Amino acid sequence: MIADLFNLTVLLGILASGIRLATPYLYASIGETFSQRSGVLNLGVEGQMLLGAFAAFYVSINTGNLWLGVLAAMAVGAIMGLAMAFVTVNLHAKQGISGIGFYLFGLGMSNLLFQLLVGTVETVRGFPKIDIPLLVNIPIIGSILFSQNILVYVAFLLVPAAWFVLNKTTLGLNIRAVGENPEAADSLGVSVARVRYFTIILGGTLSGLGGASLSVALLNVFQQNMTAGLGFIAVALVYFGGWRPWGALAGALLFSMVNALQLWIQVLGIPIATELAVMMPYILTILVLTVSGRKMRTPSALTKPFEREG
């Protein structure tokens, strides 16, 4: 039965679902890359994703317009980001713990709203697959890479965009400066507060979008606590990726492939307990963090609040 895994259709199936499953991780970890690069650890990602997922789901079923749902998710994420920015930048709150607070808030709030406003299982007709002309006709890989829904394409395009912004623009330079040496950045006239507000709100927006990609593009339902740790894994992927967008992409793909493999193990009825299969991605995260832990170069000012002298 294990041999079934090495059949070409199955391998391609794993590849295809792996690419789709990478989407929510990508949005969240690209967003988190920005905020950590500016020196802010946002641990509220999971909460932002949950509220985003609910907002997208709820607005979509009530208006019938998926794009309005996506916008709502981004707005909710941005508002959560704004609150996080105020608390960490202006009030110098401990980032790790306040993030957990935002996580609990998002978890409780999305549960509450779901029970009050929806209550039963409902499904959304999610974003349809879009075949990219010509490319989709490439044998074997064409149908895997170029027949996805729009949010998948956007997520993958976000990676080079984020790389460009971080490395080739003044904004990116400012973000990195603020994360490495806020005092120096400040003395050169860069507003540390403004940069951090920007990155945290951007991070929140992308987390919300990541939540939306779960509820209206991948699974097309909302369930309580549907992210089940996905947001925390996204934060771990930022470490794994060495705070670089391409690294986050590699992490997200590795992770989602293992997840897809785990799903296919269940589909094929390979006799491994479901629970043990579901555990694999989490164990993998810990292993990956362990291997990459020693050589890590964290942004110097990560989790350190900045206060102007005088």
Place this chain on the structure above:
Amino acid sequence: MNNQKSMKFRLGTIVDALLPVFATLAALLVGAVMLLILRVNPIVAYKALFEGAFGSTNAFAETLVKATPLLLVGLGICIAYRGNVINIGGEGQMIIGALLSTWVGLRFTGLPGWLMITIGMLVGILGGCVWGGIPGILKAYFNVNEILSTVMMNSIAVQLMNFFLTGPMMDPAQAEIASQIPQTARLEEAYRLPRFVPTRLHLGALIAVILAVLVYILLWHTTLGYRIRAVGQNPPASRYAGIKVHRYVALSLILSGAFSGLAGAIQVYGVNFRMITDGSTTGFTGGVGFNGIVAALFGQLHPVLTIPASVLFGALLVGANTMQRVVQIPSALIMALNGLVVVFVVSSEIWRKRRQTKRLSIADEEEEPNHGNSNESEYLTEDGR
């Protein structure tokens, strides 16, 4: 003049101590606004919450039953925090502690009750130590962020629990009637923690309170505690002073896990007499691993202050269920509010810090200016905080 200043001091200290209370009131106020939006009278809702938690002997006993694991997890959080590590793994540590202690309780029958209960508690502690120790060692020796690894360990523990409760450890009686409830068999009568009948309040509550005092003594009156705090405050200086920093970083997470593991064992031996879940991630713990963090924060990360804090949050959680029945507002509201309490408490720290620096500068003016690092060493030996 001098008098006026000391008055200001005292007032400042009182305000500092009350900051978490203000934070909770602020969160409840936000909750009230949310209730108004939902067209529910907040006074009716909060009255139901209060009565559900304190309205009768039984209600109050339930509050204390709920507060017990919160306190235990919270004590672990206090230790970890003093060692400057953040333990988000209470959920997983509780689960593993409960799994192991349930297993020994079911495996060895016919022992004297007191003996089995002692073994059960110790095994629970051991389970928590292991589950906290893995992230602890990974942080100390491999530079793995403990926040992330403890969260991952939670997810792994949940899957292990689901695996064992629906498989090897599933209640045979359940299996016979082909029921799918993930639960183990019941512990025999002799193995149950004594209760203060007629309520469900059990001996575990008393154990937790005694442990709170012991943790206080450990942290502020033993060398071990001093070293944990020294490492937490200033790792380079501790290394220079000859303390093996890595070891104490790992140790604070191991100790922290021990308390959560015990919380899990007590939940089995004192409350349910079996391990049972509902398939969700917080099915067994009821989110205690997270809410214990809230309670400890509220108790200003001081073990003794965490006692009343746990009672308060136990009350909120028990009352939330009554509120759900009376005004049909899901108890998830309280979870959301707990999140806000955390945010507000950590945000309000800035006022405490500002006053502290002000106080130091006043002290500097009054006495001779400080020489060297006397401030820092004073902070380390200072009682209570």
